[in-house]
Amino acid sequence: MKLESWSGLSKGGITAVPGFKAAGIHCGIRKNRDKRDLALILAETECAAAAVVTTNKVKSAPLLLTMENLAKTGGRARAILCNSGNANACAPGGTEAAVKMVNAAANELNIDPSQFIVNSTGVIGFPLPVDVIAAGTPELVQKLSTDNIPAAEAIMTTDTFPKSYAARFEIGGKTVTIGGIAKGSGMINPNMATMLAFIATDCAISPKMLQKALRESTKISYNQVSVDGDTSTNDMCAILASGTAGNAEITGECADYDEFLDALNFINLSLAKDIARDGEGATKLLICRISGAATYEDAARLSKSVISSSLVKSAMFGADANWGREMCALGYSGANFNPATVDIRFSSYVGEIAVCRQSVGLPFDEDLAAAILGEKEITIEITLADGDFSAEAYGCDLTYDYVRINGDYRT
Amino acid sequence: MKLESWSGLSKGGITAVPGFKAAGIHCGIRKNRDKRDLALILAETECAAAAVVTTNKVKSAPLLLTMENLAKTGGRARAILCNSGNANACAPGGTEAAVKMVNAAANELNIDPSQFIVNSTGVIGFPLPVDVIAAGTPELVQKLSTDNIPAAEAIMTTDTFPKSYAARFEIGGKTVTIGGIAKGSGMINPNMATMLAFIATDCAISPKMLQKALRESTKISYNQVSVDGDTSTNDMCAILASGTAGNAEITGECADYDEFLDALNFINLSLAKDIARDGEGATKLLICRISGAATYEDAARLSKSVISSSLVKSAMFGADANWGREMCALGYSGANFNPATVDIRFSSYVGEIAVCRQSVGLPFDEDLAAAILGEKEITIEITLADGDFSAEAYGCDLTYDYVRINGDYRT
Numbered sequence: 001m002k003l004e005s006w007s008g009l010s011k012g013g014i015t016a017v018p019g020f021k022a023a024g025i026h027c028g029i030r031k032n033r034d035k036r037d038l039a040l041i042l043a044e045t046e047c048a049a050a051a052v053v054t055t056n057k058v059k060s061a062p063l064l065l066t067m068e069n070l071a072k073t074g075g076r077a078r079a080i081l082c083n084s085g086n087a088n089a090c091a092p093g094g095t096e097a098a099v100k101m102v103n104a105a106a107n108e109l110n111i112d113p114s115q116f117i118v119n120s121t122g123v124i125g126f127p128l129p130v131d132v133i134a135a136g137t138p139e140l141v142q143k144l145s146t147d148n149i150p151a152a153e154a155i156m157t158t159d160t161f162p163k164s165y166a167a168r169f170e171i172g173g174k175t176v177t178i179g180g181i182a183k184g185s186g187m188i189n190p191n192m193a194t195m196l197a198f199i200a201t202d203c204a205i206s207p208k209m210l211q212k213a214l215r216e217s218t219k220i221s222y223n224q225v226s227v228d229g230d231t232s233t234n235d236m237c238a239i240l241a242s243g244t245a246g247n248a249e250i251t252g253e254c255a256d257y258d259e260f261l262d263a264l265n266f267i268n269l270s271l272a273k274d275i276a277r278d279g280e281g282a283t284k285l286l287i288c289r290i291s292g293a294a295t296y297e298d299a300a301r302l303s304k305s306v307i308s309s310s311l312v313k314s315a316m317f318g319a320d321a322n323w324g325r326e327m328c329a330l331g332y333s334g335a336n337f338n339p340a341t342v343d344i345r346f347s348s349y350v351g352e353i354a355v356c357r358q359s360v361g362l363p364f365d366e367d368l369a370a371a372i373l374g375e376k377e378i379t380i381e382i383t384l385a386d387g388d389f390s391a392e393a394y395g396c397d398l399t400y401d402y403v404r405i406n407g408d409y410r411t
Numbered sequence: 412m413k414l415e416s417w418s419g420l421s422k423g424g425i426t427a428v429p430g431f432k433a434a435g436i437h438c439g440i441r442k443n444r445d446k447r448d449l450a451l452i453l454a455e456t457e458c459a460a461a462a463v464v465t466t467n468k469v470k471s472a473p474l475l476l477t478m479e480n481l482a483k484t485g486g487r488a489r490a491i492l493c494n495s496g497n498a499n500a501c502a503p504g505g506t507e508a509a510v511k512m513v514n515a516a517a518n519e520l521n522i523d524p525s526q527f528i529v530n531s532t533g534v535i536g537f538p539l540p541v542d543v544i545a546a547g548t549p550e551l552v553q554k555l556s557t558d559n560i561p562a563a564e565a566i567m568t569t570d571t572f573p574k575s576y577a578a579r580f581e582i583g584g585k586t587v588t589i590g591g592i593a594k595g596s597g598m599i600n601p602n603m604a605t606m607l608a609f610i611a612t613d614c615a616i617s618p619k620m621l622q623k624a625l626r627e628s629t630k631i632s633y634n635q636v637s638v639d640g641d642t643s644t645n646d647m648c649a650i651l652a653s654g655t656a657g658n659a660e661i662t663g664e665c666a667d668y669d670e671f672l673d674a675l676n677f678i679n680l681s682l683a684k685d686i687a688r689d690g691e692g693a694t695k696l697l698i699c700r701i702s703g704a705a706t707y708e709d710a711a712r713l714s715k716s717v718i719s720s721s722l723v724k725s726a727m728f729g730a731d732a733n734w735g736r737e738m739c740a741l742g743y744s745g746a747n748f749n750p751a752t753v754d755i756r757f758s759s760y761v762g763e764i765a766v767c768r769q770s771v772g773l774p775f776d777e778d779l780a781a782a783i784l785g786e787k788e789i790t791i792e793i794t795l796a797d798g799d800f801s802a803e804a805y806g807c808d809l810t811y812d813y814v815r816i817n818g819d820y821r822t
Contacts, residue, residue, distance in 0.1 A: 058742030058750045058770075090738050092771050124735020125772035233739050310721070311817055318818025324535020327501050328644050331469030339469045359469075360503050361536035400811045406722055407729025 003266060005167040013148040013164025016179040017200045019044040019242050023143040024154030027136025029085035029122075029129055036154035038133060040105065040140050041080040041198055047240035049077035050211035051117060052218045054235035060087055061094030062118040063234055065102065069114045075207025078115040080198050080238060081105050082155050084183075088120040088128040089233040097128040104134040108141045117238045121157055121183065121196055124233060152181040155196055158405055159183050163274040169263050171256045174247040176203045180239075180267045184225070184275030195222060197237040197271055203260055204243035205250040213261050214239050221268035224300060224393040225276050226308040237268070276307075276394035277377075281401030285377045286316055288326075289392045292384035298335040299391035305333030306380060307395030316378060317397035321346060321369035323355040326380060341385040348375035414677060416578040424559040424575030427590040428611045430455040430655050434554040435565030438547025440496035440533075440540055447565035449544060451516065451551050452491040452609055458651035460488035461622035462528060463629045465646035471498055472505030473529040474645055476513065480525045486618025489526040491609050491649060492516050493566050495594075499531040499539040500644040508539040515545035519552045528649045532568055532594065532607055535644060563592040566607055569816055570594050574685040580674050582667045585658040587614045589671075591650075591678045595636070595686030606633060608648040608682055614671055615654035616661040624672050625650050632679035635711060635804040636687050637719040648679070687718075687805035688788075692812030696788045697727055699737075700803045703795035709746040710802035716744030717791060718806030727789060728808035732757060732780035734766040737791060752796040759786035 015022050022041045029037040049070060053063050069077065081102060088094050098118060106113040120128065143150070152162035166179030180199035205213070218237050243249065250256050277285040288306040293299035306312055309329040315322045323344050331339060344356040350372045355364050372378070426433050433452045440448040460481060464474050480488065492513060499505050509529060517524040531539065554561070563573035577590030591610035616624070629648050654660065661667050688696040699717040704710035717723055720740040726733045734755045742750060755767035761783045766775050783789070 056739065056742035057748070058738050087735070090735060090767065090770050090772060123733070124738060125767065127772075233735075233742060310813075314814055314817030317814060320818065322534070324498070324501060324644075327469050327535060328467065331467035331644060332465075337468070356501065356536065359501050361501060361538075398814055398817075400814050402721075403725055403728060403809055403811050403814060406725030406809075407731065 003167050003169050003263060005165070005266060012146060012179065013152065013166050014041060014179040014181050014198060014200045015146040015148045016166035017177045017202050019202060019244050020200045021144040021146060022148060022151035023140050023145065024150030025136055025140050025143055027140070028132035029083055036150060037083055037085045038136055038140055039082045039151040039154035040144065041151060041200065042109065042144055043078050043200070043240050043242050045242055045244065046076050046078050046115070047242045048205055048207040048210045049075055049117065049238065049240050050207060050214045051236055051238040052214055054232055056233050058089065058233045060089035060120060060234040062088055062098040062120050063236060065095070065098045066117050066119065069116060072114045075211065077117050077240060078111055079105065079109065080117045080240065082119045082121070082196065083133060084121050084155055084157055086120055086122040086126060086128050087124045087234050090125045092127050094128065097130040100130045101133045104137040108137050119196060119234055119236050121155065121234055148181065155181065155183045157183060158280050159278055161278060163271050163278070165267050165270040167263050167266050169259060171203065171247040171259050174245050176245040176247060177201065178203065178263050178267055180271055182271040182275060184278060195232065195235055195275055197222065197268065199239040199267060201239070201241045202243065202245040203241050203250070204245060204247050205241050205260060209250050209252065209257060210239060210241050213257070213264055216261060217264045217268045220265065221272040224304055224391070225272045226304060226393070226395050273394050276396050279396035280405045281399040282396030283399055284316055284397045286380065286395045286397065287378070287392055288380040288382065289390065290382050290384065291390040292386055293389040294336060294387035296389045296391060298337060299389045300393070301335040302330050302333050302337060303391050303393035305329045307393045310398055313395065313398035316373060317399050319370050319373035321355055321364070321366070321373060326382065327356070327359070330382070337384050337386050343383040345381040346372050347379045347381060348372045348377060350375055414578050414580050414674060416576065416677060423557060423590065424563065424577050425452060425590045425592050425609060425611045426557040426559045427577035428588045428613050430613060430653050431611045432555040432557060433559060433562035434551050434556065435561030436547055436551050436554055438551070439543035440494055447561060448494055448496045449547055449551055450493045450562040450565035451555065452562060452611065453520065453555055454489050454611070454651050454653050456653055456655065457487050457489050457526065458653045459616055459618040459621045460486055460528065460649065460651050461618060461625045462647055462649040463625055465643060467644050469500065469644045471500035471531060471645040473499055473509040473531050474647060476506070476509045477528050477530065480527060483525045486622065488528050488651060489522055490516065490520065491528045491651065493530045493532070493607065494544060495532050495566055495568055497531055497533040497537060497539050498535045498645050501536045503538050505539065508541040511541045512544045515548040519548050530607060530645055530647050532566065532645055559592065566592065566594040568594060569691050570689055572689060574682050574689070576678050576681040578674050578677050580670060582614065582658040582670050585656050587656040587658060588612065589614065589674050589678055591682055593682040593686060595689060606643065606646055606686055608633065608679065610650040610678060612650070613653045613656040614661070615656060615658050616652050616671060620661050620663065620668060621650060621652050624668070624675055627672060628675045628679045631676065632683040635715055635802070636683045637715060637804070637806050684805050687807050690807035691816045692810040693807030694810055695727055695808045697791065697806045697808065698789070698803055699791040699793065700801065701793050701795065702801040703797055704800040705747060705798035707800045707802060709748060710800045711804070712746040713741050713744050713748060714802050714804035716740045717793070718804045721809055724806065724809035727784060728810050730781050730784035732766055732775070732777065732784060737793065738767070738770070741793070748795050748797050754794040756792040757783050758790045758792060759783045759788060761786055
């Protein structure tokens, strides 16, 4: 696929898509006036819409309202509304608060409340201060623009940078644009779901095929990310597709669908890697690539087990080539593989080093290993002898700062 | 059951059992001469023997040799041999090294090599320095005594204190003694298996019923412990039963079996809690008690999910009553429960506080909560409305020291 891409912060991420505007303001949920806490994304026209949400049995009130809305409209929506600073999960009056925040925006924009995808992120169990959200809504609507950054910032919690990507490609001679924003950082181990990621495109695609593409894409991207093994109550990846690019609507599996899926994968993988890179307290992005697995599911599970291991993550923080921890994490993953035929290599910008062949330790240059693992992006390359399938998973190191951030999150 | 118990370090743990001796020496696997690294436990007579081992697909060479031996003898053994400082897993020549260390001890003691339970603990992937083990074996055998401490110390890795318990009870008018030692600390998330725990008793019980009791007991003790979610390649709980107490041999399920199981549970739960309390970098023991679950399996899985959550563990380190993290961990556990009827209370020596009722946050006194969570042993009490089953799980807080220890383990 010919894909022109950019990481969006200067050229626009979600607002790189024609017909979409976004805004992010400080309405007062957070005490710090410099931290935006309310975001809105608006399409000029009604869009095909799809969402993938957390598998956690405990689900936030706005997440449940979103699923109701999408069922009611048959997969159509015009807007995405999201606050940070409060998750509106296990909170007194949570459902009423979610309805009220949507109604305030719906009234201001003069569109039906069922046209909203809505979510919240932050601390669990405290009442959502919905009055300050309602009071801030006129300003939020007034600030809608093609600047992507305020909305990307307004959904951040302990993230240290906004995450935003866009790409442009062609379908049937028509230029199609896709862009997205995401937040991650803590309580991150999506499972058939995501952290918060909001994607927009002007591609013409039916709600059914949009949902299918989103599910396929989240499986290989956000679902392969783990920061701390905790799957949140509010995870959501939602997408709006306006159809204004003018391509023939995608209504089934075809070459156009594959093109669209490639572009969606590019955006979601880019955002997923940024989420791992910006995990709470993280100093490094860890990529574990498994090849030679008997099935994709085995490869996916093995790679995720490795990047989820606290011992692997701590060793990577310390630039310690203690590869026995990778072997151990493969072994308890629950996936099928031959434990006697495992090769392990570490690589980064600096170079590559083999540390284990056929499941037995190799002598290796500790100084070179330390230099490789001292970089900001590390690949753990594991080759099996069981088949032809491969997968990647994305994580980060475990650091003193993770403990500091989470030992005292609420204060 | 009338049970007289003691925590063994002064009165003897495993050596409190008549007919058992133990030794622990520094043979030279570790550089630090003050750290013992080789342990031996010897019974005067052949015993019924049983073991439960790791579910990790990658298993250490000595662990595999132990399973072969027990199969060969039909569940009989006289000795337990274990080194620390090297796991002999994924190591060049691992099987030969395991055989060689057993043969050295078998020759010295003049018993058959198949009478040995053997294991190793430490770093993965490096050749076991079996020559220093063989050279140290005469001294090891010479130092056999009724002092429990040297052996308990010799199996320690990053443990900060030796773990040892014993208990005395009666079966059919005969006094029976049971005692054990264990090590834990890191790479600890046993699953149908344990860290290293070695138990001895003079109870008369068949190998089959001994294996059954051990499996039942590890399920509610070590398998409900998690320090860091990493299930080791070397986990093992082994037991020797000499039969010299003179009770009628237990050969089936009966009142005597239940008495024995109660005593075994007491030893294993005591050691399991010590392992959690002494988790790498830990400052606190966390106990999560689930009641009102629909099945035992649900209760066990829910409690283990809570004490395994990095976010819960970090919050406990910070004495932060951020109970939404417990709700979240229940939700992603995979267990069945009604997420709308959850009550949560925290308790410790200082007092008790309710923070969530029917899945909604309660207003609570933050100062009292901080005081409760400031203690060294915290109970997270979660009540469901789904049935009559309960379970406990045991963990520890996640601290800066966990990261420090594991960021630089090999150096």
